[in-house]
Amino acid sequence: MNTINILWVDDEIDLLKPHILFLEQKQYKVTTCKSGTEALEIINDTNFDIVFLDENMPGLTGLETLNEIKEKRANLPIVMITKSEEEYIMEEAIGNKIADYLIKPVNPNQILLSLKKNLDHSRLVSEKTTSNYQQEFRKIAMDLAMVNSYEEWVDLYQKLIYWELQLEDIEDVGMTEILESQKNEANLQFGKFIEKVYPKWFNGNEDAPTMSHTLFKDKIVPEISDKQPTILVVIDNLRYDQWKAFEPIVNNYYKKTSESAFYSILPTATQYARNAIFSGLMPSDMEKLFPQYWKNDTDDGGKNLHEEDFLNTQLKRLGLQNLKTEYHKITNLKSGKKLVENFKSLKNNDLTVVVYNFVDMLSHSKTEMEVVKELASNDKAYRSLTVSWFKNSPLLEMIQQAQQLGFKLILTTDHGTINVKNPSKVIGDRDTSLNLRYKTGRSLTYEDKDVVVAKDPKAIHLPSITMSSSFIFAKGDMFLAYPNNFNHYVSYYRNTYQHGGVSLEEMIIPFVVMNPK
Template identity: 35%
Template sequence: MAANGKSVLWVDDEAELLEPHRMFLRDKGFFVESATNAEDGAELLRRRGFDLVLLDEQMPGMRGLDAFREFREIAPNLDIVMVTKSEEDTTLMEALGADVGAYLVKPVTPRQVYAVVARLLEGARIHHQALARRFVERFRALQAESFRDLDWRGWIDRFTELTQWDLDLVAACETGLTETLRGLYPDMRREFATFIRREYPRWLRDLGGGRPPLSVDVVHEFLLPIIDRDRQALFVVIDCLRLDQWRSIEPSLTALFEIETTHYFSILPTATPYSRNALFSGLFPCEIAARFPDWWGEREDETLNAHERDLLGAQLAELGKQVPVRYEKISSAQEADDLERRLGSFFAADGIGACVFNFIDLLTHGRSESAILYEVARDETALRELTEQWFRRSAAFSLLREAARRGVKVLITSDHGSIHCQTPATVFAKRDATPNLRYKFGEDLRAENPDYALSFSNEDLLKLPRRGLGANTLLATGDTFFVYPTKLREYQSRYRGSFLHGGVTPEECILPIALLTPR
């Protein structure tokens, strides 16, 4: 057996002529066995496992493609390379349609055969080794580069880079290197909170100055240019979608769309009543409360997001666009099924079709209450995998496929992200304090450890509705969640390990926004 443990079965009636090729593979460390017909090849497969089969397409007896199907029945996950003398397109298309691993046309050199075999059997290992080497080299530089010197563009670049490394290392099963990478996250989050404490009030004081796109800019900067050029556009908001979750579902869309992804910052707090209303209205919360007082009350629940269609229409009118708006909010399986039944009519008229999908937000909230959900979404990696599984079977994906089929451009984004919380942060508050776990409003609020929260005593700095004298705002930093001294153990057992939002971390604040152009 070869040192690398990889074995190859070569099925070809010209076995003697191919001995130099087999010797070349053996010299490269592969175990190679041969058969001169498909029947003998099938028998060898039944007796022992092989990692790859090189299969001649034109042999006496059973055709290569028929043999391919039989071999796949014996070993469903087997890599099979079709080798043929035929250069006809029909043969090639048949082979590709049968999902062969690769296709070689004779005559072939030993090195050509080796290149295909190595790619299929060793490609992943070689790629993972190269990835690990690149990461180790880059990690040394990342350790030396300070987060403190970053401006908002630098924060986007750094966070997107770390997110991609996380995705790549997890995909390569590099557990140790993934943990090494995540060792940078606590410092990243601390410095990000310091950055936001310093810069966010300045951004809001000088909206025309050097600042990033915020929630209030999404429609004007990203959606309006689409509707200026086209008669129809689809605007999709997936509530609570983090950047890493977007990166995990993006490959499902690349066959349908050309994708241009950029990023924006959520307003604070990074919670649905604030960030998503700002997104649809183009207004900060204090402006919504002043302009539409009947739509903004003291209760901070889903009722504050009951007027998103009207807010979007009002924003478009203020921007000089009298555009028809169709709006759907999908929060249940029944609503998703209903939307899928109406896809044709949804795209029947010109204008903007706006859809909000609440699954991920419902998942992160429900995870704190359900032991089953907690188990299947135990950490960031599991949450990404669950997001992928949902998306591929979701009404959101069906909607996007229909948009691609009809040639409708799509703007897809999130309203805020979430953070995997592990650290309880004790806060002291009066009875009027709001109950949220990552942000609080109330009189005389303070955190026992000031490093665990940003405190603002003036709502005007954050453009939030005023709550009266003595009221202040606490926003959680890092992976903390707020607990009261009297309920410390209860909150720890219930919420430790939860995915929460409303605070100040890159995961909650830095969001993807992607233009999808049908291919």
């Protein structure tokens, strides 16, 4: 182990001899000095790992010395030691990004703890996280063999996300690979589960989760009141792990009153799942009741142009047509900024709906642009890119304004997305739909083991384009590819983010209710 170099600055340094001896016995190297001026000279010539700095010294005060050191060595951790418990000193020190704050008299163990916290922190966290996951790994493996209900799948998926985010901060490739294989195994089992139970969720006899078409009635309506304006933000294509990654930013403005998961309908694609949220209907019912608003895969034109119309029909059906409601769809930076500028005008609405399309654009541009492929080469990078976008987006500005105006915030999505790795050959006629994660058409030929099949779309409330149309949904990280030009197609789409199929990432998605801080 490399020797840790400590600089200890205190005008009464002689009284701290026992502390210094204690640290030297623990193999730390301690350099001492009695003033801020002396400290600054020593720091010019020597590299230290950490500084202990007395706040109350003649000449340059501790706070002044702190500022000077930070100008020279911005990343050097400084532990402020003071007799005074005055709040303004603490605030000044913390504002200047001190590493720790100790009140005199300090005992040697406090010093040791501060050193471990600041210098060994990442190693200790890494070791603890790894050993905790190793223990949890066995439990998750056992759960995987037993899980048999939609609630248990939500719990298991949330557990996997928790560990994925914990392991993200430690540099242990082996652990990450183990988790990756556990996620793959989970998706394999989840595919079998959906194959078995999904059609039963529609027959009225089976306990079914909240799904896209029941979300509004079950979860959103109970949150709307005329006492407080509500903003419903639907971020297109948002995975559960991406929400967990930027949740801390939202927590600066809002406190969570509830968080739950719901299931996206199949196909986990925008035109099906998002229209289902706003209409409160399954796709075959939308096609039957509102042919003027619904478009099938093979029809020309935009498939999500009537969300606001669908929303109004649902409000009417639920007897809520008198709610003052406004709907906004944000598909680019300009329209986002425009809504931010006019945000105050929304406070008189009972419900403001904002559909935000950024994450979807990100996943599509990853497919089409090499630079985005580089930036989002795996799930960790994809999360990081989402957080960067969110921090600098008009959406965050909207959330900040919503907090100031006292809005309740509901944040959700229409479906998630998965990084596809493995091609599966499929053959269909000219009218087969183009999506990589699901296909609908006549006489499809496919690999049975790679897909969930719906031979009778009506059984899962999907439209049949022709009498003999069926649907297939890719499982796990599969993507569907035609045999002609196969190699080019596969290399183009492998390791891109797609949706429409059956995976934990696409189907189990967040629903969060928050109140302003």
